[in-house]
Amino acid sequence: xxxxxKKKDTAVILLSGGMxxxxxxxVLAQKYKPAALHxxxxxxxxxxxxxxxxxxxxxxxIEQRLxxxxxxxxxxxxxxxxDRNMIVPKANLDSKEVPNTYVxxxxxxxxxxxxxxxxxIGAKKIFIGAVSEDSSGxxxxxxxxxxxxxxxxxxxxxxxxxIKIETPVIDLxxxxxVKLGLELKVPFKYTWSCYVGNEKACGVCDSCALRxxxxxxxxxxxxxxxxxxxxxxxxx
Amino acid sequence: xxxxxKKKDTAVILLSGGMxxxxxxxVLAQKYKPAALHxxxxxxxxxxxxxxxxxxxxxxxIEQRLxxxxxxxxxxxxxxxxDRNMIVPKANLDSKEVPNTYVxxxxxxxxxxxxxxxxxIGAKKIFIGAVSEDSSGxxxxxxxxxxxxxxxxxxxxxxxxxIKIETPVIDLxxxxxVKLGLELKVPFKYTWSCYVGNEKACGVCDSCALRxxxxxxxxxxxxxxxxxxxxxxxxx
Numbered sequence: 001x002x003x004x005x006k007k008k009d010t011a012v013i014l015l016s017g018g019m020x021x022x023x024x025x026x027v028l029a030q031k032y033k034p035a036a037l038h039x040x041x042x043x044x045x046x047x048x049x050x051x052x053x054x055x056x057x058x059x060x061x062i063e064q065r066l067x068x069x070x071x072x073x074x075x076x077x078x079x080x081x082x083d084r085n086m087i088v089p090k091a092n093l094d095s096k097e098v099p100n101t102y103v104x105x106x107x108x109x110x111x112x113x114x115x116x117x118x119x120x121i122g123a124k125k126i127f128i129g130a131v132s133e134d135s136s137g138x139x140x141x142x143x144x145x146x147x148x149x150x151x152x153x154x155x156x157x158x159x160x161x162x163i164k165i166e167t168p169v170i171d172l173x174x175x176x177x178v179k180l181g182l183e184l185k186v187p188f189k190y191t192w193s194c195y196v197g198n199e200k201a202c203g204v205c206d207s208c209a210l211r212x213x214x215x216x217x218x219x220x221x222x223x224x225x226x227x228x229x230x231x232x233x234x235x236x
Numbered sequence: 237x238x239x240x241x242k243k244k245d246t247a248v249i250l251l252s253g254g255m256x257x258x259x260x261x262x263v264l265a266q267k268y269k270p271a272a273l274h275x276x277x278x279x280x281x282x283x284x285x286x287x288x289x290x291x292x293x294x295x296x297x298i299e300q301r302l303x304x305x306x307x308x309x310x311x312x313x314x315x316x317x318x319d320r321n322m323i324v325p326k327a328n329l330d331s332k333e334v335p336n337t338y339v340x341x342x343x344x345x346x347x348x349x350x351x352x353x354x355x356x357i358g359a360k361k362i363f364i365g366a367v368s369e370d371s372s373g374x375x376x377x378x379x380x381x382x383x384x385x386x387x388x389x390x391x392x393x394x395x396x397x398x399i400k401i402e403t404p405v406i407d408l409x410x411x412x413x414v415k416l417g418l419e420l421k422v423p424f425k426y427t428w429s430c431y432v433g434n435e436k437a438c439g440v441c442d443s444c445a446l447r448x449x450x451x452x453x454x455x456x457x458x459x460x461x462x463x464x465x466x467x468x469x470x471x472x
Contacts, residue, residue, distance in 0.1 A: 066311075066312070068308050068311055068312065069308055069311075070308065072304050072305055072306060072308065072349075073352075075302075075304055075305075076302070076304065076349060076352045076353050076356065104351070104352045104355035104356060104393055104394060105348060105351045105352045105355060105389075105392055105393055106352075107392065108348045108351065108388060108392050109345070109348045109349075109352070112341060112344045112345045112348050113308075113312060113345075115340075115341045115344065116309075116312045116340045116341045116342075116345070117312050119340035119341060120312065120340060139391065139392050139393055139394055140391075140392035140393070142391065144391045145388065145391040145392040147391075148384070148387040148388045148390070148391045148392070149388050149392070151384040151387060151388075152344060152381065152384045152385050152387075152388050153341075154384070155375065155376075155378065155380045155381040155383075155384045156341055156343065156344050156375050156376035156381040156384070156385070157340055157341050157375055157376070158340060158375055
């Protein structure tokens with residue numbers, strides 16, 4: 001219930017278990033009732049991320065949870081070594097433009113799943129913790145992409161234009177995301193960033209380094225445990 | 237090679253194994269080199285459809301084939317009986333607006349997969365045998381939806397605006413699709429429409445009746461075998 005006694009609208013949050021989507025959930029929870037969607041790619045840190053997803057859901061009292069296996073994405077973007085149905089010309093296999101780890105148009109798939117679920121459960125908003133800074137030039141992380149996708153939702157769903165996409169952290173740096181999350185009391189202890197799937201975060205991979213730098217710049221202590229802590233002083 | 241000796245561009249065809257997509261393939265094959273995409277929903281006629289997919293691919297000499305398992309769609313649209321991760325409020329479970337068989341926004345998922353694959357293999361067109369007449373009012377079969385989706389492709393792919401969606405049979409009746417296919421020498425013997433998964437088509441389900449009526453109106457004989465033939469005279 002909100003202050004006027006009216007029941008809160010439901011909003012879908014794409015909750016990976018990372019910091020950015022946790023911060024986006026913090027923003028969502030101020031106004032909406034969250035429904036949490038987690039996508040499983042079969043990545044090796046999946047157990048950790050799924051654990052964070054469950055803990056964040058418990059923390060925010062989220063009842064509506066959906067975990068979708070999107071391993072079909074690997075099949076589309078995969079090499080002929082892993083996909084027996086796909087015959088790719090050699091010219092494409094050797095191309096540097098589309099590495100095997102990159103799935104073109106990935107965020108469109110993610111938004112499709114979120115949109116279908118939003119329509120099924122009657123949610124009016126989809127929150128996604130996309131960050132432009134992370135985009136590395138990928139086209140499907142730009143604001144124009146999200147605007148165009150909203151028009152597809154408008155023309156392609158029964159709900160019409162009533163489902164909107166929210167990208168509350170798209171223009172923020174990692175340090176700003178830390179600050180925002182701390183203001184909103186987001187439990188960052190239930191988030192995972194490390195590329196390695198060990199018990200504690202490694203502290204030295206790219207993702208750990210970015211996270212630690214974000215906390216250092218925000219003047220805060222990262223609440224998760226590390227095997228070793230990257231010297232963040234050099235960044236600040 | 238086309239008449240000018242230039243290598244043909246590749247176009248992706250969404251090839252279900254049904255008549256409409258087979259006719260769309262016939263149109264495509266006049267100008268482009270086809271790459272065939274088949275989506276497996278785990279439906280009970282899947283074996284028949286997959287067989288038609290393979291035969292159509294062989295007939296047109298299609299080397300690039302991709303079969304993607306999209307059973308995750310059932311999970312999104314499914315009831316809580318089949319999806320243990322999903323908790324749907326009772327109000328929605330009883331809703332008549334979203335039946336369990338309907339996946340909202342389904343065609344957006346299909347186009348996402350086609351777009352990702354088109355980008356991976358360098359295809360410039362995506363052909364889909366969507367038919368407005370079949371839409372039953374579903375929003376994601378309208379031309380506006382396809383136009384909006386093209387803008388998402390433009391903003392969300394590396395290829396930018398160079399991938400276009402073609403819907404060559406969208407305004408045709410079933411009889412017109414039969415006529416078009418026969419003109420283009422589409423082997424309708426390698427297509428399947430029956431909802432029942434028996435050896436021969438049942439001849440009496442809705443889908444068989446529509447197909448038989450289409451052939452009757454086109455003044456042609458359906459080349460597939462039926463267990464019994466629905467009296468189509470009443471339609472003509």
